[in-house]
Amino acid sequence: MCGIMGYIGYRDARNILIDGLKRLEYRGYDSSGIAIFDGKKLRIARAVGKIAALESLLEKENIKGSMGIGHTRWATHGRPTENNAHPHLVNGVAVVHNGIIENYSELKNELTKKGSIFKSETDTEVISHLIGANLQNDVNLFESVLLAIKRLEGAFAIAVISEKEREYFVVAKNFSPLIIGIGEGENFVASDIPALLPYTRRVIMLSENELAKIYKDRVEIYNISGEKKTEIEIKLIDMSPAVAEKEGHKHFMHKEIFESPKVFADTMLGRIDRERGEFLSEEISLDPNKLNRIVIVACGTSYHAGLLGKYYFEQISKIPAEAEFASEFRYRNPVLKENDLAIFISQSGETADTLGALKDIKEKGIRTLAVCNVMNSSIARMADDVIYTRAGIEIGVASTKAFIAQVEVLLMLAISFASKKRILSNEHRKIFVNEFYRMPFLLKETLSTESYIKDVASRFVRSKDFIYLGRGINFPVALEGALKLKEISYIHAEGYAAGEMKHGPIALIDEDVPVLVIANRGSNLKKIISNILEAKSRGGILIGIITKGDEETRRLLDFAIEVEETDEFFQPFVNSLPLQLLAYHIADMKGTDVDQPRNLAKSVTVE
Numbered sequence: 001m002c003g004i005m006g007y008i009g010y011r012d013a014r015n016i017l018i019d020g021l022k023r024l025e026y027r028g029y030d031s032s033g034i035a036i037f038d039g040k041k042l043r044i045a046r047a048v049g050k051i052a053a054l055e056s057l058l059e060k061e062n063i064k065g066s067m068g069i070g071h072t073r074w075a076t077h078g079r080p081t082e083n084n085a086h087p088h089l090v091n092g093v094a095v096v097h098n099g100i101i102e103n104y105s106e107l108k109n110e111l112t113k114k115g116s117i118f119k120s121e122t123d124t125e126v127i128s129h130l131i132g133a134n135l136q137n138d139v140n141l142f143e144s145v146l147l148a149i150k151r152l153e154g155a156f157a158i159a160v161i162s163e164k165e166r167e168y169f170v171v172a173k174n175f176s177p178l179i180i181g182i183g184e185g186e187n188f189v190a191s192d193i194p195a196l197l198p199y200t201r202r203v204i205m206l207s208e209n210e211l212a213k214i215y216k217d218r219v220e221i222y223n224i225s226g227e228k229k230t231e232i233e234i235k236l237i238d239m240s241p242a243v244a245e246k247e248g249h250k251h252f253m254h255k256e257i258f259e260s261p262k263v264f265a266d267t268m269l270g271r272i273d274r275e276r277g278e279f280l281s282e283e284i285s286l287d288p289n290k291l292n293r294i295v296i297v298a299c300g301t302s303y304h305a306g307l308l309g310k311y312y313f314e315q316i317s318k319i320p321a322e323a324e325f326a327s328e329f330r331y332r333n334p335v336l337k338e339n340d341l342a343i344f345i346s347q348s349g350e351t352a353d354t355l356g357a358l359k360d361i362k363e364k365g366i367r368t369l370a371v372c373n374v375m376n377s378s379i380a381r382m383a384d385d386v387i388y389t390r391a392g393i394e395i396g397v398a399s400t401k402a403f404i405a406q407v408e409v410l411l412m413l414a415i416s417f418a419s420k421k422r423i424l425s426n427e428h429r430k431i432f433v434n435e436f437y438r439m440p441f442l443l444k445e446t447l448s449t450e451s452y453i454k455d456v457a458s459r460f461v462r463s464k465d466f467i468y469l470g471r472g473i474n475f476p477v478a479l480e481g482a483l484k485l486k487e488i489s490y491i492h493a494e495g496y497a498a499g500e501m502k503h504g505p506i507a508l509i510d511e512d513v514p515v516l517v518i519a520n521r522g523s524n525l526k527k528i529i530s531n532i533l534e535a536k537s538r539g540g541i542l543i544g545i546i547t548k549g550d551e552e553t554r555r556l557l558d559f560a561i562e563v564e565e566t567d568e569f570f571q572p573f574v575n576s577l578p579l580q581l582l583a584y585h586i587a588d589m590k591g592t593d594v595d596q597p598r599n600l601a602k603s604v605t606v607e
């Protein structure tokens with residue numbers, strides 16, 4: 001995904017664009033650029049690398065104006081070079097784009113035959129050529145964009161500025177996010193809310209296939225047929241600009257891990273009736289007695305949350321459940337039946353594979369439920385029902401607090417289904433309610449082990465490979481722990497179901513391959529201990545997550561990180577935080593770019 005920022009008003013557009021792009025940098029950070037109308041013509045500046053590179057380039061250029069657009073890129077078509085960086089300028093029109101144009105090579109051939117000369121390897125440049133050609137035929141900017149987007153297939157959000165049009169610039173959206181910020185005598189556009197927060201909290205969420213003319217004193221919205229919308233809903237965002245600041249933490253990821261206790265408390269707020277022991281009763285009207293099966297669809301970390309959901313639905317609600325990668329699920333013509341429920345989990349609510357799978361399933365008439373963090377995101381809007389995770393803005397590319405909240409929502413949902421099916425004993429109901437209320441405190445306690453985790457991390461900074469083992473409910477936690485380490489430290493790490501180790505992965509173990517084992521007290525401990533001994537006898541260095549005070553297990557390990565004792569279904573919460581911190585500190589000591597790791601972007605809006 002990429003980030004788009006736009007401004008028109010009375011201030012220096014350059015500073016606002018740079019500030020906005022920095023706040024959107026988590027969306028893509030391989031190159032960036034701006035186009036500003038200086039009163040006579042469009043001035044473009046583009047640079048490879050982070051926004052700081054663009055900023056230093058701009059120090060040497062005297063680009064001034066009060067209307068402009070900007071872009072931070074995550075490369076899909078074409079390498080991260082200056083030529084491929086946005087904006088793309090053709091015939092006095094500049095375009096920035098987030099998304100992917102699926103029919104771009106067809107359009108490129110057609111345009112090339114007509115004489116267009118392409119300067120980049122991007123799909124975006126076809127949009128500039130289409131609009132530029134229309135403008136040459138004396139069509140105004142808005143009509144030119146309208147004609148052009150009718151030719152585009154795929155997901156996109158674009159902002160278009162032209163030196164022939166001084167009063168407004170145009171934006172258009174189709175399945176990639178774009179938000180308009182309403183100011184006083186000035187207006188803004190951005191791919192995400194944090195970029196708008198320092199300037200305004202009044203926003204318009206563009207819907208699919210809508211375009212807007214952004215003037216400094218008004219905004220006009222049109223549908224794809226060019227009809228003007230008569231009523232525009234302006235929403236007030238209830239967020240302070242501080243949510244998008246590091247607030248004393250070295251990285252957003254660190255801040256976000258430490259927000260987990262609060263996120264957990266916020267996510268359950270008003271959703272558990274303590275007296276009656278009911279969960280989510282006001283949000284979900286689904287009758288679980290009629291459910292045949294639950295299919296959970298997601299990508300990456302959200303998929304790992306989905307794997308935990310499978311355990312919860314099967315073990316607590318006694319409903320058959322599967323978890324699937326969205327990118328696989330979509331393309332294998334899955335067999336779903338009338339009484340199946342499909343749950344789509346996504347922090348961003350914009351992940352292309354998850355969104356695509358949701359679209360396909362909806363067309364089949366299957367009931368859908370989204371678990372999303374970003375309000376009004378595409379997935380949240382498209383599903384029949386949505387439960388929000390209330391994790392707040394997550395800026396670190398590696399998902400941490402959002403994962404905790406996703407798992408929490410799935411656990412609440414599984415308990416609510418069990419309750420509605422009348423299979424939840426009073427004893428369990430009490431345990432669950434108690435554990436939910438204890439959890440924010442237990443998570444805080446767990447975070448207090450950070451200095452020990454830091455010591456452990458310092459021993460493994462130079463490791464090349466890592467194995468993570470977990471059983472049962474802690475198997476998905478092991479997968480997620482390994483993913484965190486890979487993403488931000490670039491150390492190769494694999495998560496395995498501990499019982500599978502002897503069927504192959506054990507061959508990898510030697511004194512250079514640390515083995516991290518999740519070994520809390522509980523029904524699986526004896527078996528996990530056998531796995532620890534198997535790894536130990538092959539010379540492996542053992543790091544364990546153990547229950548506080550479990551001296552017996554501690555003695556078998558080289559390093560033991562203690563977590564609070566809790567009901568087994570709640571272990572994923574207390575176990576995930578140390579794994580996130582371990583990955584964080586290893587990466588930080590290695591000196592990698594923790595918040596913006598190489599090759600990644602916060603949400604992947606391309607397939």
Ligand code: AGP
Nearest residue numbers: 300301302346347348351398399
């Ligand atoms: C998480 O650390 C990852 N960066 C990534 O796997 C992410 O979880 C995945 O891309 C799904 O994103 P979503 O939750 O926004 O749909």
